Amino acid sequence: MxxxxxxxxxxxxxxxxxxxxxxxxxxxxxxxxxxxxxxxxxxxxxxxxxxxxxxxxxxxxxxxxxxxxxxxxxxxxxxxxxxxxxxxxxxQWNVGKVFFDDREVYNFDLLPEDGHKxxxxxxxxxxxxxxxxxxxxxxxxxxxxxxxxxxxxxxxxxxxxxxxxxxxxxxxxxxxxxxxxxxxxxxxxxxxxxxxxxxxxVGRVFEDNFLIADVIMEADFPTERWFWFDPPFNKGQSALLHKQPDGVWRIDLQLGWDIDKEREKRPENVIPRLKAMLGDDVEFELEWVSIYTFQxxxxxxxxxxxxxxxxxxxxxxxxxxxxxxxxxxxxxxxxxxxxxxxxxxxxxxxxxxxxxxxxxxxxxxxxLNSSRSTDFITPKSEISRTLRDAVLDLSEHYEFARPLVNSGRLSVPCTYDGSPLNSADALNGPARSRPGSACPDAPLGDGFLLPKLADKFTLLTIDADAPDVLEESGITVERLALSVTDDKTLALKERYLGDAPSGVYLIRPDQHVAARRPNFDENQFRAAVRRATGQE
Amino acid sequence: MSDQLTLSPNIDGADDFYAELLAVHEGLSKEDSDALNARLILVLANQIGNRAILTQALAAAALKPEV
Structure with a gap:
């Protein structure tokens, strides 16, 4: 097929x-x-x-x-x-397990926040x-x-x-x-x-090779992200197991720098590595194998x-x-x-x-984040390995060391702090929705906030008055009028107002916040529109 | 809590502490001692917690106390 x-x-x-x-x-x-x-x-x-x-x-x-x-x-x-x-x-997955040598040192739950589509x-x-x-x-x-x-x-x-x-x-x-x-x-x-x-x-070259293998298998591994530091089946290196749809599992094995890529990619060399990891009795089929390096x-x-x-x-x-x-x-x-x-x-x-x-x-x-993860996963000196192993050993016994374990800091949106398109924050509101932020989603009855904010400039008012449309320098801004009572879970209030009684947000077509104030101030928002479109 | 690293004597029974520090390394290989030291640094750093003080401590240990 x-x-x-x-x-x-x-x-x-x-x-x-x-x-x-x-x-x-x-x-x-x-x-x-x-x-x-x-x-x-x-x-x-x-x-x-x-x-x-x-x-x-x-x-x-x-x-x-x-x-x-x-x-x-x-x-x-x-x-x-x-x-x-x-x-x-x-x-979908939420649980990750971290292994060091031959033992599980801890596991975590991403505990995703409720109230997001x-x-x-x-x-x-x-x-x-x-x-x-x-x-x-x-x-x-x-x-x-x-x-x-x-x-x-x-x-x-x-x-x-x-x-x-x-x-x-x-x-x-x-x-x-x-x-x-x-x-x-x-x-x-x-x-x-x-x-x-x-x-x-230009940038930094990491002298390492990783083998990616996608295998199709009927295995009873749970839908979790498993990451191994220095496992017995790949001594001195790292390994990752992650589930994809259709019973396909991603296996990622660090191989080191000085290898023969073509040789390592051959099934007769890949399969014994996978058997060492999965066990001899697990039946699997190789879908795709590749070796990558990165910078x-x-x-x-x-x-x-x-x-x-x-x-x-x-x-x-x-x-x-x-x-x-x-x-x-x-x-x-x-x-x-x-x-x-x-x-x-x-x-x-x-x-x-x-x-x-x-x-x-x-x-x-x-x-920055991915370089730091790489430095933790593949220590480049004796002392960095000693410190890395110390973190892992401690993480098995004490909770305090777990935040230091870095098997990848998973992607979150960047906040454009200091962008020339932002207007100064004039609302004493939550930091997560300050100017420059990607708007956090929030439930609105049967639906969600974000689908209402797409593709255009929006004036989001929460328990505040404003005109339905604002025209400024060729830009049309449409109002989305909400009240904290539109979201019984109070996530909208928590994510956009905090302790403030009301709020008005200017939101860009990419759903990032350009400006926010406690109330609608026409001159301020006209200036914010010009600023967000490079006209001021 | 102060944001200033303490660099004046602060350990009661300094000789006892030092003896305890040596004792915990007794009989260990170089590798195991290095590992223990690394774990100790992390335990102590967590106890301090304060990022400004940790930065000053790193500079002090590097014998660059002007930072």
Whole structure:
């Protein structure tokens, strides 16, 4: 049987652009049809902006690759109209176990907070993730949205100009040229776009190899994340076991630096490793095996004129913490509404510089967290191993040491503290919803808050008066009037008011808070709208 | 609680404490002693808790007390 990732989903077809007498100009070209490129394209298309996705491949992700998707990206996917199939298919988990040598030293429960539409995490193979996004593209096409994916269209040259970008595209039937007002480069960690533009990509190399094996087995392991430090079956290294849908288990084994990758990938070498871990009597089938190495690095700037980099093309982290695809989706979430306003002439081009500021802040946070996890998991000196082992030994006996155990700090949304788009916090409210924060979800009767905040500027009033619509400098802000009594669980009050009796929030199209005050003050909120759109 | 690391004598029965510190290492290999020291650092650091004081303690131990 063919695997889903072995069948072309958007096979190459000759396009009229290839026979045009002069290069056809598109409004936005997205390079790369991974999760981030597809996210960008869907976001733009469903807001009416014409977009073409070029992919050097014609299939979804080969193998499971990214498997752990966090709540914030799921909320973004809801906005993009494809969150539900992901959550329906995905495996939810809350419990993690930590093993050291041959013993379990402790276990934890993520104890996700109630009153959110989406779970803290789901595990889902990247090929399903991409399949559901491609399906969403097809659905948008059927509705007449201006979006297309061109398979086996590989960008082979780039030329930048002040008001557009030219590219040369290779196809199975030869090359052709295109122009775009804007390009979003989502072509992965090895980004050819980045190389063709001669941009830097520097950072820290981690000298280690990891074997990923996806195995299909009928095993009675619970739906938990199991992490081993220095286990008997992989002495001196680490190991991870995590469940995916369809009875597929992700096994991740650290191999060290000085290995023969091709040899280690052969089934006759992989299977004994897995048997040592799972036990001789467990029946399993190998679905996919890969060996990866990683670096923690980012581009100095993500915006280069009219070429905007997002996802792994712009920044790369270690896999510990699931901060790759999860942060990439937050890139395009941040970028697309800004690009739309700039393209519509409603905001100055300089608004796009705030994409750099905000997402570089996010990338640095992710690099910091994933580097620290890597340093804990793979100690690089004798003393760092001694201290690491001391933490693990203590964690078995004493609760105090457990917060120091770092097998990955799982992805949470970045708060854009200090962003030039934020207005000063004027509400004595909870820190979690301060300007720059991603809005926390809250229950509203049978529904939830976040779906009401998507794609536009919103004035959220809680027990406060305000006009239903505010027009400022071409930006329309619609009011969402709520009361603390709309949520009997009081989560809305706790997350947005705290001790304050009322609150008014200006919320961006990406569901981040731009400003908040106890009451509606017209001048202050007009200024906040201008500021949030780069006009002040 | 003060945010200032104490660098004046603060241990009652200093000689007794020092003897106890040596005794707990008695008979241990270098590796086991290193591990014990590492655990001790973590236990004591947790007792202190205060991040500012821990930073000063790290600097003091590195013989860079000006930090």
């Amino acid at each position: 063919n695997k889903i990732f072995e069948v072309p989903m958007y096979p190459y077809e000759r396009h009229a652009d290839q026979d045009a007498p002069s290069p056809v100009r598109h409004r936005v070209i997205v390079v790369g049809a991974g999760p981030i490129g597809l996210g960008a394209a869907i976001d733009l298309a469903q807001q009416g902006i014409e977009v073409v996705v070029l992919d050097d491949n014609d299939k979804v992700s080969f193998g499971s690759r990214a498997i752990c998707f966090a709540k914030r990206p799921l909320e973004i996917l809801d906005r993009l109209g494809c969150g539900q199939p992901m959550v329906d298919k995905g495996v 989406r779970p803290a995490f789901i595990n889902l193979q990247q090929y399903y993730f991409e399949e559901y996004m491609v399906n969403r593209v097809f659905e948008l096409q059927a509705q007449g949205a201006p979006i297309e994916i061109r398979g086996r269209n590989k960008v082979s040259a780039v030329g930048t100009h002040p008001d557009h970008v030219t590219i040369e595209v290779d196809t199975p039937e030869g090359s052709y040229n295109l122009e775009a007002d804007w390009i979003i480069a989502c072509d992965g960690a090895g980004s050819p776009m980045r190389s063709m533009l001669g941009k830097d990509f 923690c690095r980012r581009m100095e700037q993500f915006r280069h004129g009219r070429v905007l980099f997002a996802g792994d093309a712009a920044h790369q982290v270690s896999p510990f913490g699931a901060r790759g695809a999860n942060s990439g989706l937050q890139d395009t979430d941040n970028l697309c509404w800004k690009l739309k306003l700039v393209m519509e002439g409603k905001a100055p081009e300089s608004l796009l510089d705030s994409y750099d500021v905000e997402r570089i802040h996010g990338a640095d946070e992710n690099i």
